[in-house]
Each structure stands twice: as structure tokens, then as C-alpha cells.
Amino acid sequence: MIAIIDYGMGNIHSVQKALELAGATAIVTNRIKDIEDAQKLVLPGVGAFGDAMSELKKQGLVALIKGQIKKKKPFLGICLGMQLLFRESQEAPGVKGLGVLGGVVKKFSASKGLKVPHMGWNELEIKNKNCPLLKDIDNRSYVYFCHSYYPDPAKASVAAASCEYGRQFACVAWQDNVYGAQFHPEKSQENGLKMLKNFVRLC
């Protein structure tokens, strides 16, 4: 069973349905027991970094999530959910993220015709073929992005795939049992569903 952590920050139905299509039983929950009992966790998210962290705190989920990750439970953060894994974000100076991954989240700078948000379908460049999330995904596959901030991991090896938008940024993060996707797999048609299936099949 996969628990999709519900902290009131959007986009949960499509994530749930996509995971079910990928063969999983997925529940949407913010209950401690459900999260502890789940075999895998997904942290989705649409919204602002500061709001999201204060919601997680308010609901007593910060220590719980960190504890579950320490126990090596497979964990997938999507979009804002990925960004929350890092130490902090330029979107909310002074607000601490979960700090599970080293590095910070930065804002794209709109210049030289670069439109921000980065919105639409862009290619991913696979950096680490061994990343289980990217199994059977072709290099240069298109996925759907919708964000103004990008993660900048402290360790380059964390970036399992990158994307080019004004600069290279990590669009798939992987460290042990922790996975992050800056794009929306649940909105990326076949390629996205394949990645979710890969996550569902992880042992």
C-alpha cells in the first residue's frame, strides 16, 4: 500500500489514480498510523514552499516523514514535494525544508527571453541509468513541467536526470530510498505513468 501524504496542497486525485493505474493500492491520508503502515510514501504538492512547510508542521508530519525516510521506506516527492526534500528554498527565505537531501531550491531568473515559470513539455537527460525510477525510459523523453523554482542538489550525483532551461537543473533526484521528480509524472502521459509504475514496483 502506498500512502499519498495529504497536507492540503493540491493535485492529489490524479496522483492517486495514476498510482492505481500503475497497479498500486494508494490511499490519500494525513493520519500517522496510515503513513507508518504504508510500504511507500508519496509527497505531492502544488503551492508555495513556505505554506507547505507550515502545513506539514501544523499537522505534525515533519518528524514523521523524516523518520519514515530514515527507515528506508521508498519515498517519492513530486514537484513541490521534491523541493521540500531540500534544505531550503529561495521562495521562502528562512523557512527550513525537510533537509533530507543536501542543497537548496533556487528561482529561475527571467532574462534573455527566458520565460518564468518553466511551463510545458521538456526533455529529460538521463544522468544515471541505474536509477530505478528511470527504468525503460528513453533518454530525451518529454515530461511536463510547471514551476518557477528548481532544486540544486549539493551532490551532483543526486541528479539522476537533468533538464535544460536556461541552465541545467536536476529534474529527477535519487538518493538511496528517496526519489524526487520536479515535473509531474501524473500529468506526463505515458512516460510519467511508466515512472510511477517503476516506483510501484520497487521493493
Place this chain on the structure above:
Amino acid sequence: MLTKRIIPCLDIKEGRVVKGVKFLGLRDAGDPVEVAKVYDRQQADELVFLDITASVENRKTLVGLVERIAKNIFMPFTVGGGIRDVQDIRDLLNAGAEKVSMNTQAIKYPDLISKACGKFGSQCIVLAIDAKRNQDSGNRAASWEVYINGGRTPTGIDALGWAKKAVALGAGEILLTSMDYDGTKDGYDLELTRAIADAVDVPVIASGGAGKLEHFYDVLTKARADAALAASIFHYREYSIRQVKEYLKGKGVPVRL
């Protein structure tokens, strides 16, 4: 490379598609989910659903519909029409919409843009502008006026200035409809689109006037739009999404195929 987007638009009334959609083999051409599935298969890059009922009782129907769409298609879509406040936006995003678009309410309460962006992030807040060219500009540069209430009410507000202001307030994208060209099939308003696309640093979706393949090329290159929206030429199967994209690819425009 980030690709240019081709976006079919569906008008929704009381949870059903209106304005007619002619697809062969559809069980129910009025069901937004059925129509969305067709466009999903054709590899549309996004969908836009515009609710034209926009009554209070209708909000629940709309949220229910958005949930149903999100459970059936795995591509991004925007929902607009009749949004009143932050709670409406929250409901639609929680139901699975990627983005929401606002016109009338944003004009009446520009604060709503900044509030919504603070809560949900700019990336999901789309400003819709219905613009009509001012006729008597004389020797001055062309200008356009913003209309609200589904094109019924002129506001006296300049479209270019409003676009800049809304982006400063946080709007993450502009859905720009030319009222002069909408429904004509004579092509997009390139001058309007270019003026707005050059003035703001967020993506611009051009809308109104698509009738031929070269119209897409022109608006995405000469007018620098990031995305092109069309309704009837897709609904009446004059062109499929794929045909448009193949044409664009042949002309060197980056598209997802």
C-alpha cells in the same frame, strides 16, 4: 528543449461540452471526459476547460467534473470561468486541475492574483485577457482594451498595461484572446500577441482566429507565443493535433511528437 504547446479549448456548461464537438466513435460528444480522452490520444500538450455557466450552484458540478477528468486523463489542464476567490481556486487545484485561469474577478479584485499566487504559486495562476483593438488610435501605436464578463463588458483598461500589472502581481501565464479575430479563422492577432509576449516574461498562450496550419506557425514564431490555443478547428476535425505538430516540426518549430 522546451517545446511550443498546442492546446485545444473546451467550453463547458453545467458539466457538459457545448458548441458541438464532432468526433467519430465518441459515445457521448457532450461528455468532457470523453472529448479529453480523444485529445489525450492525439498528444495535445494541455487542455483548457472554460466554464461558461459560472453560477454558484454550478461550482460543485465543475469541481466534480474536474475530479473526473483528473482521474481519467494524465495530462495537464487548466480550468477557468466564474472563479470568485481563493477557496474556488483551492477546490479546483485539489480536484486535479494543473492551473486555473481568471479574467473578470482579477480585473475587479487584482489582489486576488497576489493572494492566490502567495498560496499556490505563480505557476498555477493564469490571467485570461479578452482584448479588443481600439479603432481610433490615429498615429499612435495600436492598443487594445480589456473586456470582462465573457466579452460583454468593456473596462476601459489597456490590455498591455494590465498584462504587465498582473504579472507584477504574480500571474504565471497569460491566456490572450483576440476578440477581433476569435471565430474568424483568419489567423491569430499577431500584433497583439507579439506586443504582450514582448512585454512580459511569463509564457503567453495565444487564442482566437486559428483556421489554417500557417496560423499556428506565425503566432508561435513571428508573434513569439509560447502556446497556441484553438477550439473549432480541432472539434470539427479540420485538423488533428498531430497534423498541426507535424507541420510545425517540418518548419523547424520545437514540438513534442
